[in-house]
Amino acid sequence: MTDSSPSFTDRRVIVTGASGGVGGTLVRLFRDAGAQVIGTDVVPGEGVVACDLRDENAITDFAGQAVADLGGLDILCNVAGVQHFARLGDITAAELRLHTDVNLVAPMLLTQAVAPALVASAAAGRGGNVVTIASISATFAQPYNSVYCASKAGVLLGMRSLAIELAQQRVRVNCVSPGGIETPMPHNAARALPADIDWSLLMKSTSAFPGFMPPADVCDAVLFLASDAAKSITGTNLVVDRGVVF
Ligand SMILES: NC(=O)c1ccc[n+]([C@@H]2O[C@H](COP(=O)([O-])OP(=O)(O)OC[C@H]3O[C@@H](n4cnc5c(N)ncnc54)[C@H](O)[C@@H]3O)[C@@H](O)[C@H]2O)c1
Numbered sequence: 001m002t003d004s005s006p007s008f009t010d011r012r013v014i015v016t017g018a019s020g021g022v023g024g025t026l027v028r029l030f031r032d033a034g035a036q037v038i039g040t041d042v043v044p045g046e047g048v049v050a051c052d053l054r055d056e057n058a059i060t061d062f063a064g065q066a067v068a069d070l071g072g073l074d075i076l077c078n079v080a081g082v083q084h085f086a087r088l089g090d091i092t093a094a095e096l097r098l099h100t101d102v103n104l105v106a107p108m109l110l111t112q113a114v115a116p117a118l119v120a121s122a123a124a125g126r127g128g129n130v131v132t133i134a135s136i137s138a139t140f141a142q143p144y145n146s147v148y149c150a151s152k153a154g155v156l157l158g159m160r161s162l163a164i165e166l167a168q169q170r171v172r173v174n175c176v177s178p179g180g181i182e183t184p185m186p187h188n189a190a191r192a193l194p195a196d197i198d199w200s201l202l203m204k205s206t207s208a209f210p211g212f213m214p215p216a217d218v219c220d221a222v223l224f225l226a227s228d229a230a231k232s233i234t235g236t237n238l239v240v241d242r243g244v245v246f
Pocket of ligand 1: 016017018019020021022023040041042043051052053054078079080081082083102133134135136177178179180181182183184185186
């Protein structure tokens with residue numbers, strides 16, 4: 001956090017994917033900025049509330065309990081995600097459903113579950129809003145990544161649609177679309193690729209600033225959109241990708 005970072009004193013925040021690279025960093029930065037935060041993940045972590053986002057009943061239960069524990073909610077950050085590369089011939093219905101459930105269905109259902117609390121927050125002038133991590137894969141076609149790309153494209157447009165629905169209640173809904181971040185996710189995804197794929201297809205993109213970003217660079221964009229500094233921004237997609245060119 002820098003001196004110019006927004007303050008979140010007394011703001012009540014939920015972060016999914018809290019055991020992961022981006023989610024864990026985001027929980028820490030929100031707390032450093034004065035927020036009360038409940039982090040959740042399917043993987044256990046210190047202070048992380050267990051919830052499997054593939055389970056719609058678990059989402060409802062988690063949302064109800066978290067809002068009760070926080071005494072309301074001002075900010076929902078949908079960060080949890082999965083990414084498994086696959087060639088067309090290797091795609092399974094189970095993998096399609098997994099990506100859709102975690103990357104698209106869960107953020108939509110969680111937003112639905114906490115919407116009344118966010119409406120109350122906005123009405124009280126506490127800035128109720130949602131920030132969802134999509135990806136540059138939501139708008140760029142990528143070989144062997146069709147399952148992930150489709151799920152991220154879905155959540156991006158889903159969230160932009162919800163921004164219009166919730167605008168009357170002054171609840172803002174935005175996305176951040178990162179390029180490569182230095183977390184286990186892209187490395188694990190790449191390791192699972194078969195050796196005989198056409199690597200030249202994967203190498204077609206480059207970025208103006210080389211290398212993966214630290215998670216904090218993406219979190220800074222989330223913090224900005226979640227803060228009052230972004231009070232006139234809704235329905236947007238803030239791309240944080242070091243200038244990717246395809
Ligand atoms: N790392 C990248 O290069 C990159 C690039 C663009 C977008 N993203 C997106 O950023 C977000 C954060 O990813 P990350 O890089 O921190 O990866 P990560 O793997 O470190 O974190 C993702 C977290 O989501 C959790 N998760 C997965 N399935 C879940 C489920 N069923 N229920 C609850 N939690 C579940 C995982 O346990 C993990 O802690 C994701 O939405 C990802 O798609 C990542």
